[in-house]
Amino acid sequence: MIRTESESFDPLDPELDVGNWIRDAYDWFTDTFQPVLDGIDSALSWAFDTLFDVLSGPPFLVMIAIFAVLGLIVRSWQFAVFTVLAFYLIAAMGQWDGAMQTLALILLAATIASSLAVPLGIWAAKSQTVSQIVRPVLDFMQTMPAMVYLIPTLFAFGIGVVPGMISTVIFAMPPGVRFTELAIRQVDSEVVEAGQAFGAPPGRILRQIQLPLALPTIMAGINQVIMLSLSMVVLAALVGSGGLGGEVVAGLNALSIPRGAEAGLAVVVLAIYLDRSVAALADRAPVVRASQVRE
Amino acid sequence: MFGRKAEQAVRQLEEGATSEDVARLGATAAVIDASFEVEPGEIFVVMGLSGSGKSTLIRMLNGLWKPTAGDVYIGDTNIAHVNDAELRQVRKEKISMVFQHFALLPHRTVVQNAAYALDIQGVEKDERLTRASEALELVGLGGWDDKFPSQLSGGMKQRVGLARALAAGSDIMLMDEAFSALDPLIKREMQDQLSQLQSSLNKTIVFITHDLNEAMRLGDRIAVMRAGRIVQIGTAEEVLNDPANDYVAQFVADVDRTRVLTASSVMEPAQYVINANSGPREAQHTMREKQTSAAFAVGRRDNKLHGVVRDTDVVGAVNRGDTTLEGVIDPKVASVHQDTYLADLFAQSAESPLPLAVVDDDKHLMGVVPRVTLLSAMASIASVVHAGEEAAVDTTGGDGRTSLPENGTTQLQPDAGPAVGRLADYGTTAQNPTEVDRD
Numbered sequence: 001m002i003r004t005e006s007e008s009f010d011p012l013d014p015e016l017d018v019g020n021w022i023r024d025a026y027d028w029f030t031d032t033f034q035p036v037l038d039g040i041d042s043a044l045s046w047a048f049d050t051l052f053d054v055l056s057g058p059p060f061l062v063m064i065a066i067f068a069v070l071g072l073i074v075r076s077w078q079f080a081v082f083t084v085l086a087f088y089l090i091a092a093m094g095q096w097d098g099a100m101q102t103l104a105l106i107l108l109a110a111t112i113a114s115s116l117a118v119p120l121g122i123w124a125a126k127s128q129t130v131s132q133i134v135r136p137v138l139d140f141m142q143t144m145p146a147m148v149y150l151i152p153t154l155f156a157f158g159i160g161v162v163p164g165m166i167s168t169v170i171f172a173m174p175p176g177v178r179f180t181e182l183a184i185r186q187v188d189s190e191v192v193e194a195g196q197a198f199g200a201p202p203g204r205i206l207r208q209i210q211l212p213l214a215l216p217t218i219m220a221g222i223n224q225v226i227m228l229s230l231s232m233v234v235l236a237a238l239v240g241s242g243g244l245g246g247e248v249v250a251g252l253n254a255l256s257i258p259r260g261a262e263a264g265l266a267v268v269v270l271a272i273y274l275d276r277s278v279a280a281l282a283d284r285a286p287v288v289r290a291s292q293v294r295e
Numbered sequence: 296m297f298g299r300k301a302e303q304a305v306r307q308l309e310e311g312a313t314s315e316d317v318a319r320l321g322a323t324a325a326v327i328d329a330s331f332e333v334e335p336g337e338i339f340v341v342m343g344l345s346g347s348g349k350s351t352l353i354r355m356l357n358g359l360w361k362p363t364a365g366d367v368y369i370g371d372t373n374i375a376h377v378n379d380a381e382l383r384q385v386r387k388e389k390i391s392m393v394f395q396h397f398a399l400l401p402h403r404t405v406v407q408n409a410a411y412a413l414d415i416q417g418v419e420k421d422e423r424l425t426r427a428s429e430a431l432e433l434v435g436l437g438g439w440d441d442k443f444p445s446q447l448s449g450g451m452k453q454r455v456g457l458a459r460a461l462a463a464g465s466d467i468m469l470m471d472e473a474f475s476a477l478d479p480l481i482k483r484e485m486q487d488q489l490s491q492l493q494s495s496l497n498k499t500i501v502f503i504t505h506d507l508n509e510a511m512r513l514g515d516r517i518a519v520m521r522a523g524r525i526v527q528i529g530t531a532e533e534v535l536n537d538p539a540n541d542y543v544a545q546f547v548a549d550v551d552r553t554r555v556l557t558a559s560s561v562m563e564p565a566q567y568v569i570n571a572n573s574g575p576r577e578a579q580h581t582m583r584e585k586q587t588s589a590a591f592a593v594g595r596r597d598n599k600l601h602g603v604v605r606d607t608d609v610v611g612a613v614n615r616g617d618t619t620l621e622g623v624i625d626p627k628v629a630s631v632h633q634d635t636y637l638a639d640l641f642a643q644s645a646e647s648p649l650p651l652a653v654v655d656d657d658k659h660l661m662g663v664v665p666r667v668t669l670l671s672a673m674a675s676i677a678s679v680v681h682a683g684e685e686a687a688v689d690t691t692g693g694d695g696r697t698s699l700p701e702n703g704t705t706q707l708q709p710d711a712g713p714a715v716g717r718l719a720d721y722g723t724t725a726q727n728p729t730e731v732d733r734d
Contacts, residue, residue: 194398197357198412198463199387212402286402290443 030156037156044108044162051104060091063100067273075280086269095266101243102233103270105161109168110226117173117225118218121180122206131181138174146171146235154239164236164245172228179221183214212286219282226278230271244270305364314522325351326362327523335466338493338500340514341525342507348523349503353471356501357390358382369467387416391460395472397452399444399459406431406440408455412463423462430462431455434488450481457489461496470502474509486512507546511535511555519543531555553673558640559633561672562653562662568593571601571620575612578620582606589649592624593660600652600660602626630654633661637672644669 009015030037055063064087072080090099124131149170153163187210195205237245244263251260282288304322314324326348333339343349354360355367358374367374372385391412399408406427413423428440434454444452453473460468474482486509493500504510510517511531518528519539527539535555538544567590569578582590592601601624608623617623629647631640633655644651650665
């Protein structure tokens with residue numbers, strides 16, 4: 001709510017211009033860091049365009065074949081068959097370009113979110129102080145209605161893919177941090193002690209003991225990051241990131257059930273494909289594989 | 296010391312406060328008073344129930360946890376006051392550790408796990424895998440190199456843990472409840488293997504356990520811990536026979552002493568000994584003087600047990616005019632090693648007409664265990680267990696004394712009619728059918 005400036009504070013009729021303060025702070029921030037923000041903007045735009053070109057460049061049948069082979073490698077032939085049918089359906093519904101745009105956005109956002117979340121999670125696991133600071137910040141990031149992020153990012157980066165991507169990163173990051181912190185803390189303390197007892201420095205213990213043992217849980221966190229990114233697709237479309245979200249928004253504006261349903265179905269297909277693939281990757285973690293070895 | 300206001304709590308403890316007192320400060324005193332020295336090559340067992348501070352103690356020995364106050368010396372290095380890099384160096388070179396729940400890396404193969412310490416030490420790959428394989432061979436896991444820990448049973452996993460510690464090549468091994476998570480039979484097996492390995496490797500081992508029988512089996516010396524304090528340090532026999540306080544006494548009350556006390560702790564000086572190099576006449580004279588029907592023939596200079604001679608044979612030799620005893624020494628004499636447990640003496644003692652000869656590694660006669668001594672040792676153990684106090688030993692008079700180690704070395708007590716007891720010993724042997732046959 002926007003309030004007029006009041007001369008003095010009346011406790012019986014309290015008025016605080018929290019919104020204006022945040023705007024002022026944000027204005028100062030964008031003014032001061034404009035070059036940095038511009039740099040981020042152009043880097044992300046370039047990355048998105050490149051990834052989108054790679055995904056949408058080849059004929060859709062070639063891409064379906066590639067997705068199917070990936071599915072076969074990480075999971076099973078059944079999954080590969082599902083992949084072929086599901087992605088063919090996307091193409092048949094005329095949603096192929098939108099789907100590739102969304103896929104590019106999600107892959108990029110999830111990669112950025114994960115590469116921020118995992119180190120932060122490790123740091124939080126190592127330091128009680130960091131953990132105590134990070135926890136309320138994560139709560140804040142996750143509970144703040146995601147749409148609110150769109151406003152400042154829109155100001156900073158203008159209409160396009162980047163504000164949506166930044167908002168997605170902020171919204172999708174928390175589970176990645178939480179899962180990583182939990183995963184590292186859950187590693188059997190005796191095994192960590194074993195590393196210490198034989199004289200391993202902390203970096204080696206992290207690399208050789210904690211990360212490998214925590215990997216399945218960290219992967220579950222990354223899976224969550226991807227799923228949350230997908231859920232931001234429609235919102236990001238509101239500030240012009242296009243893709244399947246754009247189709248959904250357009251369907252809503254035109255009150256067109258077919259348009260909305262087709263785009264929605266395509267989002268579901270992407271979600272299932274990404275979820276199953278990442279879950280399969282988690283099952284291929286060395287710890288999991290070693291525990292499944294049988295004579 | 297854990298928790299808040301640790302410094303203040305330490306000061307209070309030094310001024311005589313109890314751990315309950317400092318608990319009110321919000322501090323938990325895990326280890327309060329634990330001063331001890333471990334000799335190179337010994338197995339030093341720290342025994343205590345859960346909560347007694349033994350796990351904290353062992354973790355302070357390699358600096359996993361830092362003591363709030365006090366020092367830990369390894370050689371000349373004070374572990375409590377070195378920086379992290381020096382501490383890691385000490386851990387790499389001098390101390391290895393075996394953990395209660397094995398603490399293996401599940402994603403590495405058995406041989407890679409065994410090579411872990413060498414990996415940290417920076418040993419080149421081929422060499423460390425070879426050395427790890429050798430260590431696995433040593434603990435009886437040859438051929439399991441490429442399995443994963445999940446494919447192994449608990450006992451085998453701990454063998455890997457042991458191999459990892461051995462491969463590290465350090466002189467000191469810390470074993471934190473190393474066998475506590477294992478089945479009883481596997482546990483016995485591992486204890487035996489550790490003893491066996493120790494006899495050839497001669498490591499300095501600090502072994503933590505809550506199992507008194509384990510402590511007794513393994514420990515050269517045992518430290519009994521209670522509520523953060525070491526209440527007694529001593530050999531198994533000292534702890535058993537001379538408990539420092541009621542707590543220790545209660546603790547040891549139900550220990551099977553026949554599996555702790557050894558032949559050397561109950562043996563008595565051999566009374567009927569003749570010189571194996573002497574002639575039959577001298578032997579006859581000695582035996583007549585001591586009024587015995589049989590005697591141990593022992594080398595004069597080296598005290599080596601040659602065998603046993605019997606009165607009839609000696610008289611025969613004298614009559615024949617033999618000049619040496621060689622023809623009449625019967626080498627088939629029931630002898631046991633001095634470290635044999637009492638439990639293992641019974642069968643031999645029951646079969647042997649003579650007292651069991653106790654010998655050391657080189658067959659030197661150290662003493663004898665007459666059957667009556669063994670039986671009375673048993674009786675006194677039973678009475679101790681029943682009465683719950685060692686005073687019962689004294690009330691049984693002459694019978695009980697043999698269970699106490701100091702009596703194993705002292706001479707007979709005048710008030711107990713010992714001579715009668717001795718003769719009774721040999722009385723039984725004389726009436727043995729085999730003796731009669733020889734007549």
